[in-house]
Amino acid sequence: MGNTAIIDQLKSIIKPYVQNEEAFDNLNETTDFINDLKINSANLVDIILDIEDAFDIRLENEDMEQMLNVKSAIDIVKAKQAQA
Amino acid sequence: MIGNDVVCLATANKSNRLLTTRFLNKVFTSEEQALITESHQPNTVLWQLWAVKESAYKLWIQQGNVRSFMPKHLVCNKRGNQFLVTIKNFSCWAQSNATMNYVYAEATLTNKTVNSECFKLSSLNYNNQSKAVALALKQQVSALYQLNFEKIQIKKSNLNTPHLYYKNQKLPASISLSHHGYYGAYAIVEE
Numbered sequence: 001m002g003n004t005a006i007i008d009q010l011k012s013i014i015k016p017y018v019q020n021e022e023a024f025d026n027l028n029e030t031t032d033f034i035n036d037l038k039i040n041s042a043n044l045v046d047i048i049l050d051i052e053d054a055f056d057i058r059l060e061n062e063d064m065e066q067m068l069n070v071k072s073a074i075d076i077v078k079a080k081q082a083q084a
Numbered sequence: 085m086i087g088n089d090v091v092c093l094a095t096a097n098k099s100n101r102l103l104t105t106r107f108l109n110k111v112f113t114s115e116e117q118a119l120i121t122e123s124h125q126p127n128t129v130l131w132q133l134w135a136v137k138e139s140a141y142k143l144w145i146q147q148g149n150v151r152s153f154m155p156k157h158l159v160c161n162k163r164g165n166q167f168l169v170t171i172k173n174f175s176c177w178a179q180s181n182a183t184m185n186y187v188y189a190e191a192t193l194t195n196k197t198v199n200s201e202c203f204k205l206s207s208l209n210y211n212n213q214s215k216a217v218a219l220a221l222k223q224q225v226s227a228l229y230q231l232n233f234e235k236i237q238i239k240k241s242n243l244n245t246p247h248l249y250y251k252n253q254k255l256p257a258s259i260s261l262s263h264h265g266y267y268g269a270y271a272i273v274e275e
Contacts, residue, residue: 019210035244038210040264042091042134044153045110046099052106064110065152 001081006055006074013050017043029071036069057081086258086273087142088190089135090202092265096131103130111137111155119162128182133167135189136160136178140169142260143176143191146245186267190260199228200271205263213263221261221270228272229255248272 011027018024019038023031033039039047048059048067057080059067066072101107103126108117116133123129137158144158145151154171160178161168167178169191178191188202203220205213218238225248226233237249238259248255256275262268 041138041153042096042264043099045107045155046101048110049101049106061110061154061156065154067153068151 001055001078003074006077007070009054010051010070010073010077013054014039014047017047027070029074030069032069034068051077055081057084085143085146085193085275086190086198086260086271087139087144087146087192088188088200088260088262088269088271089138089142090262090264090267090269091131091135091187092267093128093131093184093186095265097127102127113156113159116160128187131187132180132182132189133160135187136167136169136180136191138262139178139189139191139260140171140176142245143193144171144174145243146258147174148243149174186265188269190271192273194273194275196273198271198273199224200269202267202269204266205268208266213268214261217261217263217268217270220268221259221272224270225255225257225272 014037017039020036023036031037033044034041048064052059055077057077063076067076112120112133120126120129137155137160140158157171159170165179169176169178176191176193178189180187180189186202190198190200192198201220205216207213222233222236225231225236231250235251238246239249241247246259246261248257248259258273258275260271
């Protein structure tokens with residue numbers, strides 16, 4: 001799956017939890033979920049579960065640890081899809 | 085050093101996955117899950133444990149550790165009214181209280197008295213909430229230490245943690261701020 005397709009799906013997953021619309025509109029690979037999008041860390045769990053469902057993958061603790069920005073999310077999704 | 089966290093229950097309980105195995109397994113150890121599922125108020129206990137982990141995590145970051153999302157690694161051991169939270173070879177004590185509306189926790193590495201307050205916010209806008217909590221903290225600092233309110237500043241360090249300054253000099257106190265849903269909270273402790 002190409003990066004653009006993954007980003008589009010990621011955007012629709014995280015949108016309900018974003019508290020900084022401007023950062024969301026300017027979303028790029030360096031965008032940080034908590035620091036830039038002001039997503040509450042409790043909602044990161046919801047996002048991780050949504051990502052698992054959307055991409056049909058399972059994320060372990062080690063995968064979750066890095067899930068702080070868009071680039072890490074893309075990398076983890078691609079790595080998991082490659083394993084499947 | 086101090087870390088705190090407030091969770092607005094009305095907002096937090098909107099998620100319909102909270103007590104599912106998938107959600108619980110991502111965040112809580114089996115002992116912590118037992119505390120949740122055996123309680124008469126599992127949602128409240130869940131958010132208390134979450135707030136305790138988040139408070140301890142803020143302390144962990146203040147120690148200079150790299151940011152990471154690993155709630156399950158912040159292991160909480162209930163000891164009477166407090167929690168001992170351990171991650172790798174770091175541990176701290178945390179306290180938490182719950183009302184019908186919110187859950188609040190704070191974690192410290194000191195025995196000194198913590199000055200903290202949890203209050204309802206008038207705006208749901210994120211920026212307004214941040215400012216409201218910062219304002220409340222500055223007003224409290226001004227009252228506690230008889231300082232000119234206008235000269236009190238909150239600055240972020242290079243670790244992105246907040247610090248108190250007065251007339252551009254760092255004050256010998258640690259602070260933590262939190263806001264979520266309809267509630268905000270600050271905590272101050274002397275260093």
